Amino acid sequence: MRHHLPPLNALRAFEVTGRTGSLSAASRELGVSVGAVSRHVNLLEDYLGYKLFLRQHNGMLLTQGGELYHDQIASAFDLIDNASRSRHVGTKHAIRFRAYTSFATDWLSPRLPDFRRRHPDIAVQLKQSLNETNFASEPIDAAISALPVLQRDVLSVDLFNTIFLLVCADGGTRTRALEGDFFSADAPPILFARRERPFWEQYFDRMNLPAPPFANGLEFDNLSLTYQAARNGAGIALGQLFLVADDLMTGRLVPAARACVELDIPHRFVYRTGRDASTDVNALKCWMLDQASQTKAQMTKIRAELDHL
Structure with missing residues (x-):
């Protein structure tokens, strides 16, 4: 039997746009530009001869005909997905994901239950490491990196830039x-990790202050421990804004300065492509971008409120 089918890429773009209600969200999930998604949707509308969406300033709303067609198309994609998964029973492995300690502890781990709720069939194996990942020699599917991607069959997307802000518990400190x-002799101690000393120096330099008083501070093994000590009132930590945004929004930490210092050090989600790529990494990538967008909205609000301190 010969099938009369529209272009499959156009069908897929329509299904994702209808499900997410947004061209930009669909572009992130599909890994293509917003313009490409829009062209696919227009192509499908031309093929069918009627409008599938009402374009609104805050998103894409399915028309009555579009909603009916979307229900049928979504069911068809579900059937294809189930058939494809059934051929890989017993061979699927967890996404092997590596992140440095503070990223894993302070940002990612609290959010992973949300990923699990959205993707109950995708397992994530999270490993903590301060070393950069070599995808050519290590069994890793994705990682967090602050370095440019120079490896074959590896791509990246930016999540956050480096923005520092002094933070502490509320009170006299x-x-x-x-x-x-x-x-001063009885000044609150700074809480620092050895690897972060250069960033303290850059922060104090940008704020036109003398060198940081490391001799009177408390040194920790990693950044996460400095944040925990700050929450407990032990002193002042140098907060990576995206890592402490949740604490600042809830009041567990408060700003200890009226200005941020931004450095050109991006934090990237890096992932394997090609024949060795995990088919579930794209779902993790899209979810990471969505979560990062929410955190960046918090960061914007926090920075705006610094002017009123």
Whole structure:
């Protein structure tokens, strides 16, 4: 039997746009540009001879005919998906994902239950490491990196840039920090990890302050421990804004400075492509981008409120 089918790429673009209600969300899930998704939708509308969406300023709304067609198309894609999955029973492995400690502990881990709710059939095996991932020699599907991607069959998307802000628990420590009291004999100690010392120096330099008083501070093994100590009132930590945004929104931490310092150090989601790629990595990538977008909205609000301290 010969089938009369529209272009399959156009069908897929329509299905995802209808499900997400957004061309930009569909472009992220499909890994193509917003313009490409829009062209596919227009192509399908021309093929069918009627409008599938009402274009609105806040998204894409299915027409009555579009909603009926979408229900039928979505069912067809579900059948294809189920048939494809059934051929791989027993061979599917968890996404092997590597992230540095503070990213895994302070940003990713609290959000992973949401990924599990959205994708109950996808397992994630999270490993913590400070080393860069070599996809050519290591069994890793995706990683977090601050370095440019120079490896074959590996792509990346930017999640966050590096923005620093001094943070502490609310109270007297904050008052003294806002007054610039870092150097007196009884000043609140700075809480630092050895690897972060250069960033403290850059922060103080940008704020036109003398060198950080490391000798009177408390040194920790990693950044996450400095945040935990700050929450407990031990002193002042240098917060990566995206890592401490949740704490700042809930009041577990408060700003200890009136300004941020931004460095050109991006934090990227890096993932394997080609024949060795995990088929589930795209779902993880899209989810990461969505979560990062929500965190960046928090960061914008936090920075705006610094002007009122």
